[in-house]
Amino acid sequence: MLSIVMQIVQVLLGTALILAFVRLSRGPKLQDRIVAMDLIAVLTVGIIVAATAGTGQRGLLDAAILITLVGFMGTVAYAWYVQREGRE
Amino acid sequence: MIVLQWITALLLLLGAVLCLLAAVGLLRFPDTFLRMQASAKASTLGLACLLAGTALQFPEVSMIIRLGSIAAFIMLTAPLSAHVVGRVSLHRGTPLWEGTVLNEYDPNQCAPEEEPTSSSVVTARPTALASDSASEGSEPSQAS
Numbered sequence: 207m208l209s210i211v212m213q214i215v216q217v218l219l220g221t222a223l224i225l226a227f228v229r230l231s232r233g234p235k236l237q238d239r240i241v242a243m244d245l246i247a248v249l250t251v252g253i254i255v256a257a258t259a260g261t262g263q264r265g266l267l268d269a270a271i272l273i274t275l276v277g278f279m280g281t282v283a284y285a286w287y288v289q290r291e292g293r294e
Numbered sequence: 295m296i297v298l299q300w301i302t303a304l305l306l307l308l309g310a311v312l313c314l315l316a317a318v319g320l321l322r323f324p325d326t327f328l329r330m331q332a333s334a335k336a337s338t339l340g341l342a343c344l345l346a347g348t349a350l351q352f353p354e355v356s357m358i359i360r361l362g363s364i365a366a367f368i369m370l371t372a373p374l375s376a377h378v379v380g381r382v383s384l385h386r387g388t389p390l391w392e393g394t395v396l397n398e399y400d401p402n403q404c405a406p407e408e409e410p411t412s413s414s415v416v417t418a419r420p421t422a423l424a425s426d427s428a429s430e431g432s433e434p435s436q437a438s
Contacts, residue, residue, distance in 0.1 A: 207303065208302070208351075211303040211307060215307060215344075218310035218311060218314045219310050221314055222310075222313045222314040222316065222317035222318075225320065226320055228321055229317075229320050229321050235383070235386075235388060237382065237383035238326055240379050241320065242320060242333075244333065244334075244372075244376075245317065245333040245337055248337040248372070251341060252309065252310070252340065252341050252344050255341070255344045255348050256348075259302070259306060259347060259348040259351050267361065267364070270364055271360065271364055271367070274364055274367050274368060274371075275367070285375075285378045286378075288386070289382045289385060
């Protein structure tokens with residue numbers, strides 16, 4: 207039963223990732239793309255956690271922690287550069 | 295153990311559905327701020343549900359420490375990044391949705407309307423409500 211649930215979860219998260227990529231490619235402003243990149247990082251962490259629950263590979267969670275840290279730093283850095291560009 | 299498996303499956307499905315709702319909100323909402331709100335809140339709750347389901351499936355110390363650190367970091371940084379992005383997009387003058395009721399950073403919309411409350415309490419409230427509804431009716435024309 208749990209394997210079927212894992213497949214459904216992977217399909218749902220993959221669909222969410224595709225929708226976020228649509229917003230990333232379409233977004234009318236730069237802020238929308240930053241928000242989409244933030245959501246993509248969170249969804250990637252979710253996919254890794256779901257894969258950990260499905261396969262039992264313990265080491266995948268370290269990659270999830272790393273992506274969490276880098277995603278937050280990337281979002282703040284993008285926002286900082288956008289603010290600097292808007293000021294000049 | 296069967297009950298624990300069912301709870302795990304339910305939590306994982308709930309987390310995945312919440313993440314999908316966050317992505318749908320990011321795609322369908324009409325405004326940068328609405329999109330940011332949808333993605334920040336729903337994705338945080340969805341990821342928390344996914345982490346709780348995984349922690350119920352592997353009840354070991356090392357797994358729970360890693361999952362708990364991911365959850366704590368996401369819950370600390372998701373509002374922070376949403377705040378930073380919202381402030382930046384506000385400073386850049388992002389156009390708001392045309393159905394926006396109140397923009398407190400717009401100096402034209404925040405004129406104080408406190409004069410009718412000075413008469414008496416019983417009659418002040420209906421006039422205040424009437425002026426509120428009138429100002430609400432006239433706000434979208436000001437905003438657009």
